[in-house]
Amino acid sequence: MIIVTGGAGFIGSCMVSKLNQMGHDRILVTDHLGTSDKWKNLRHLKFYDYLDRDQLFDFLGHHNQVQAIIHMGACSATTERDANYLMENNYRYTKRLAEYCLARDARFIYASSAATYGDGNKGYSDDESGIDRFEPMNMYGYSKHLFDLKARAEGWFQNTVGLKFFNVYGPNEYFKGDMVSVVYKSFNQIKADGKVKLFKSHRANFEDGGQQRDFVYVKDVVNVMAWLLENPQVNGLFNLGTGQARNFRDLVSAAFHALHLEPNIEYIDMPEHLRDRYQYFTQADMQKLVDAGYNQPFHNLEDGVTDYVQNYLDQNFKAY
Numbered sequence: 001m002i003i004v005t006g007g008a009g010f011i012g013s014c015m016v017s018k019l020n021q022m023g024h025d026r027i028l029v030t031d032h033l034g035t036s037d038k039w040k041n042l043r044h045l046k047f048y049d050y051l052d053r054d055q056l057f058d059f060l061g062h063h064n065q066v067q068a069i070i071h072m073g074a075c076s077a078t079t080e081r082d083a084n085y086l087m088e089n090n091y092r093y094t095k096r097l098a099e100y101c102l103a104r105d106a107r108f109i110y111a112s113s114a115a116t117y118g119d120g121n122k123g124y125s126d127d128e129s130g131i132d133r134f135e136p137m138n139m140y141g142y143s144k145h146l147f148d149l150k151a152r153a154e155g156w157f158q159n160t161v162g163l164k165f166f167n168v169y170g171p172n173e174y175f176k177g178d179m180v181s182v183v184y185k186s187f188n189q190i191k192a193d194g195k196v197k198l199f200k201s202h203r204a205n206f207e208d209g210g211q212q213r214d215f216v217y218v219k220d221v222v223n224v225m226a227w228l229l230e231n232p233q234v235n236g237l238f239n240l241g242t243g244q245a246r247n248f249r250d251l252v253s254a255a256f257h258a259l260h261l262e263p264n265i266e267y268i269d270m271p272e273h274l275r276d277r278y279q280y281f282t283q284a285d286m287q288k289l290v291d292a293g294y295n296q297p298f299h300n301l302e303d304g305v306t307d308y309v310q311n312y313l314d315q316n317f318k319a320y
Helices: 010-021 038-042 053-060 083-104 128-133 139-153 182-193 218-230 248-258 287-291 301-311
Strands: 002-005 027-031 049-052 068-071 107-113 160-165 167-169 196-199 215-217 236-240 265-268
Touching (some): 002 010, 010 027, 010 038, 010 218, 027 053, 049 053, 083 139, 107 218, 128 139, 139 160, 139 236, 160 218, 167 182, 167 301, 182 196, 182 301, 215 218, 236 287, 248 265, 248 301
Parallel strands (some): 027 049, 068 107, 107 160, 160 236, 167 215, 196 265
16 A cells, blocks of 8 residues: 555645556545645546545554555645644654654655755755755745754654655646646736736846746656655655756746747736745755666756646646
8 A cells, every 4th residue: 555645735646646657556645625626636546545634643553554655745835824733734744654654664755845945055955964054944944844854863764765846846736826836827827918927036146037946847756756666775865856947037938938929027026025035046956866876857847848838737727
């Protein structure tokens, strides 16, 4: 049995789809559906049962035949201010799952985040020995960082994989509210108004729209996780991006071109409350994953955005 937490969410549901493609259907999906429409991500998937996240530990107390837990479930809102909730949901919940897997020699792959790096002035190295120098800029990033520190302190990275996701975009993100990717937001703005709004830069060394991120296509993300599932000898904390930062202007232009339109971008002021917590540059150092043996190519920005726009967004938000 493979358990995927957050299995109705963006990356989680794409991972369940990838597992189906690999021939796995004995999958337990856990999530918290509430009143959202993310249940729609489950409709085409093959899995043998579903549990609410609050029922999972009771289930685990009666089952030991778990091959792996792929833990994507978390509050991923970088604007969440309830620190108690984030500590319980992102830190303690992850800790309990890790302890369960380690006690039973089950594979544990969990989602960390590039938000753990803070403003980036201390680099983007995924070397576990140096992670205590990073200072996340929001409570979400800190909740992820705290578990990374715990895993290192306990020696769990000898048998566990943590993935520092950078800016993931792609199908199945449709129900994330404000946390959807700029590609998704751009597509909707193009369809509605024929133009896209981007934040102006408030730093002299960055042009408007020149803020840079490491944008990584979700299909590449799940390919990495599938490889890690099949290579249990590979463990540790890894960045998961492309290793190539690109600016928002390029991203939005790729969305226009995928729709055979010329770019039409309007630059607007960034809200005051975001300016001191905004990352102007992120870029994953991917050498550690390469050194571990992963050698599959990643989509470049233009190819990933084109596939997403033409084959998913413009196909009535088709699921992966």
